[in-house]
Each structure stands twice: as structure tokens, then as C-alpha cells.
Amino acid sequence: DTGVSQDPRHKITKRGQNVTFRCDPISEHNRLYWYRQTLGQGPEFLTYFQNEAQLEKSRLLSDRFSAERPKGSFSTLEIQRTEQGDSAMYLCASSTGLAGNTGELFFGEGSRLTVL
Amino acid sequence: QKEVEQDPGPLSVPEGAIVSLNCTYSNSAFQYFMWYRQYSRKGPELLMYTYSSGNKEDGRFTAQVDKSSKYISLFIRDSQPSDSATYLCAMIYTGGFKTIFGAGTRLFVKA
Numbered sequence: 001d002t003g004v005s006q007d008p009r010h011k012i013t014k015r016g017q018n019v020t021f022r023c024d025p026i027s028e029h030n031r032l033y034w035y036r037q038t039l040g041q042g043p044e045f046l047t048y049f050q051n052e053a054q055l056e057k058s059r060l061l062s063d064r065f066s067a068e069r070p071k072g073s074f075s076t077l078e079i080q081r082t083e084q085g086d087s088a089m090y091l092c093a094s095s096t097g098l099a100g101n102t103g104e105l106f107f108g109e110g111s112r113l114t115v116l
Numbered sequence: 117q118k119e120v121e122q123d124p125g126p127l128s129v130p131e132g133a134i135v136s137l138n139c140t141y142s143n144s145a146f147q148y149f150m151w152y153r154q155y156s157r158k159g160p161e162l163l164m165y166t167y168s169s170g171n172k173e174d175g176r177f178t179a180q181v182d183k184s185s186k187y188i189s190l191f192i193r194d195s196q197p198s199d200s201a202t203y204l205c206a207m208i209y210t211g212g213f214k215t216i217f218g219a220g221t222r223l224f225v226k227a
Binding site: 004031033035040041042043044045048050055056091093103104105107108109110 | 120122124148150152157158159160161162165204206208212213214215216217218219220
């Protein structure tokens with residue numbers, strides 16, 4: 001399977017703990033995105049990488065959140081000192097970013113976070 | 117006010133019905149308009165996209181964009197139970213990289 005893969009699929013943690021999610025994008029895609037989706041809402045943009053450079057971060061991404069994409073391949077999203085309000089589905093997506101590209105996003109199946 | 121507004125539903129229709137899903141938006145800079153479909157516990161997948169105004173048809177699906185009214189629609193003809201999913205409208209600025217999503221409309225097609 002050459003789609004976007006995310007790990008873990010589901011993480012249950014206690015408030016105050018740190019969690020890390022990993023995303024492996026489609027190999028030829030140079031753009032990588034993290035979105036957050038809560039129940040009954042559409043995906044909300046968190047951050048965007050072009051290759052290894054993080055080009056934009058949403059105001060939703062507090063100081064407790066950090067994302068990396070070393071060497072422009074896989075990406076990690078870490079949440080420190082988790083809060084109950086962090087409970088959500090964290091979606092990773094990738095795209096080619098080619099000129100004239102519509103920006104179609106290819107999503108993984110998401111990592112669901114439950115903070116107790 | 118959100119940039120993209122979408123009625124979350126749910127919308128329940130009998131099999132074979134014509135379904136109409138809609139979104140409105142506030143920013144005239146949006147140029148690419150997309151519809152994603154999301155099944156339960158899955159990531160969204162692109163269904164259709166349209167550049168600027170006009171119609172686009174793909175099988176049972178038709179996407180319409182009316183930029184003058186800042187209104188987009190997705191029509192599903194001969195709806196099937198397998199169409200039961202959440203439909204997300206999405207938009208992106210020309211030259212932009214950030215896709216903005218609506219809240220999604222949950223659709224149930226009853227056999």
C-alpha cells in the first residue's frame with residue numbers, strides 16, 4: 001500500500017502526558033499537512049511542510065504542539081502536557097505541490113487521541 | 117464568522133433520490149473548490165474539484181460553483197446506500213497551499 005500511513009491509529013492517555021504521532025506521506029509528495037478534526041467538524045489546518053521546511057503554523061497550534069519533518073520524509077506531531085481539549089482526530093495529508101496542481105490532499109486514516 | 121459554512125445535517129434520503137449538498141463562503145479569493153467524502157473512521161478522499169465558476173459532471177455526481185453568490189453545490193443522482201458518508205466542501209486560494217474545509221454534511225441513504 002503506497003498511501004499515507006499514520007501511527008498509532010488510536011492513543012489513550014492521561015492529562016498531562018506527552019504523545020507523539022507519526023505520518024509517512026506518499027513518497028513522491030513534497031508537501032505534508034497536519035489537520036485536526038473534532039466530532040461534527042471538518043478538518044482544521046494545523047501546519048504545513050514543504051520538504052523539510054515548516055512554512056506555516058495555525059494559531060490553533062499552541063506552544064505545547066510541535067511538528068517536525070526531518071529530511072523531508074516522514075513527519076511527527078508531538079503534544080506536550082496533553083489537555084482534555086486536545087482529544088480529536090489528527091489527520092496527516094500529503095500532496096505533490098506541482099505547478100498547476102489543484103492541491104488535492106491525500107489523507108491518512110488519522111490518529112485518534114483520547115485524553116482522560 | 118467561518119470562512120466556509122456548511123449545514124452539518126444529518127440528511128436522510130431514500131435510495132434513488134437526488135441529493136443536493138451546499139456550502140457558502142465569504143472570501144472571493146477562493147479559486148479551487150472541492151468536495152471530499154469521508155466514511156466513518158476514515159480520512160477524507162477527494163471526490164470532485166472545480167476551478168472557478170461552472171459545472172463539472174462525473175458519473176452520478178455534479179459539482180456547481182457560483183462565484184457571484186459565493187455558493188457551491190454537489191448533486192448526487194440515483195443515490196445509493198454506499199453513498200452514506202460525510203461530505204466536506206473545501207476551498208483553496210490560487211497559489212495557496214492551505215485547504216479550508218466546511219463542517220461536513222452527514223448523508224444517510226436508506227435502502
